Amino acid sequence: MIDDPSYDPEDVAALFDRCAGNYRWWSNVSSFGFVERWRKAAVRQIPSDNPETIVDLMAGTGEAWPHILARYPDAKVTAIDISHQMHLHALDVLHKERADKITHIEANALTTPLPDSIADVVFSTFGLKTFNPEQHVILAGQVARLLKDGGAFSMIEASDPKGWILRPFYRFYMDRVIPLVEKIFLKGAEDFSMVGPYSKRFGGCDGIADALRAEGLEVQINRHFFGCATSVSGRKPVA
Numbered sequence: 110m111i112d113d114p115s116y117d118p119e120d121v122a123a124l125f126d127r128c129a130g131n132y133r134w135w136s137n138v139s140s141f142g143f144v145e146r147w148r149k150a151a152v153r154q155i156p157s158d159n160p161e162t163i164v165d166l167m168a169g170t171g172e173a174w175p176h177i178l179a180r181y182p183d184a185k186v187t188a189i190d191i192s193h194q195m196h197l198h199a200l201d202v203l204h205k206e207r208a209d210k211i212t213h214i215e216a217n218a219l220t221t222p223l224p225d226s227i228a229d230v231v232f233s234t235f236g237l238k239t240f241n242p243e244q245h246v247i248l249a250g251q252v253a254r255l256l257k258d259g260g261a262f263s264m265i266e267a268s269d270p271k272g273w274i275l276r277p278f279y280r281f282y283m284d285r286v287i288p289l290v291e292k293i294f295l296k297g298a299e300d301f302s303m304v305g306p307y308s309k310r311f312g313g314c315d316g317i318a319d320a321l322r323a324e325g326l327e328v329q330i331n332r333h334f335f336g337c338a339t340s341v342s343g344r345k346p347v348a
């Protein structure tokens with residue numbers, strides 16, 4: 110198992126380019142459907158009633174959009190992702206019927222070309238773990254910059270359930286079983302297996318929560334299923 114994940118945006122983009130074709134089914138199956146529950150939870154906990162512009166950071170193949178648009182049918186989503194192939198799969202394969210609602214931008218979320226105060230909501234599912242703590246500070250700055258005054262955010266990520274009595278089984282599954290299954294079914298690839306080392310290094314949302322607070326945002330942190338995922342949500346106060 111690769112235990113030293115890269116935080117270089119080019120490496121991360123290349124990793125997700127390789128994963129794009131199998132991303133949807135693999136993430137659902139390998140998580141026993143939990144990713145879908147957690148995406149819905151992230152949408153539910155957005156503290157906003159009728160946003161017009163939602164910026165989905167690290168949007169990937171747009172797995173969260175059906176849930177976002179179910180809650181906010183009139184909203185427009187701006188999808189930021191660094192991986193060309195993840196955008197292509199979102200656009201060509203999965204979401205043709207939602208095309209008028211989604212603007213795709215292939216960009217690094219740490220240096221987006223979007224103007225200040227564009228978003229009523231900044232949203233993200235499972236895009237935090239491939240950043241290191243220094244990058245989380247930059248990302249928090251971007252969230253604060255993109256949000257309008259009074260805007261809301263919600264972000265969720267797979268985490269390391271420290272202190273949970275069943276954590277050894279969870280780690281065995283993430284660190285041993287997933288890599289083995291991937292090797293067998295995806296011809297020796299070690300791409301999806303990186304979720305283990307990335308989420309272990311990530312730990313949980315405490316670091317990004319501190320970074321968001323340092324940007325002046327109001328932040329609430331939540332744990333999901335014994336800490337196997339953690340999330341942050343809150344608001345940018347009205348100046």
Ligand SMILES: C[S@@+](CC[C@H](N)C(=O)[O-])C[C@H]1O[C@@H](n2cnc3c(N)ncnc32)[C@H](O)[C@@H]1O
Pocket residue numbers: 118121122125136148166167168169170171172173189190191192195216217218219233234235236239
């Ligand atoms: C695990 S996927 C999550 C996709 C989707 N949000 C979901 O719920 O399934 C992480 C995504 O983050 C994107 N990503 C990683 N680093 C990025 C960066 N610096 N800027 C923009 N996107 C990035 C990857 O390309 C990938 O599509």
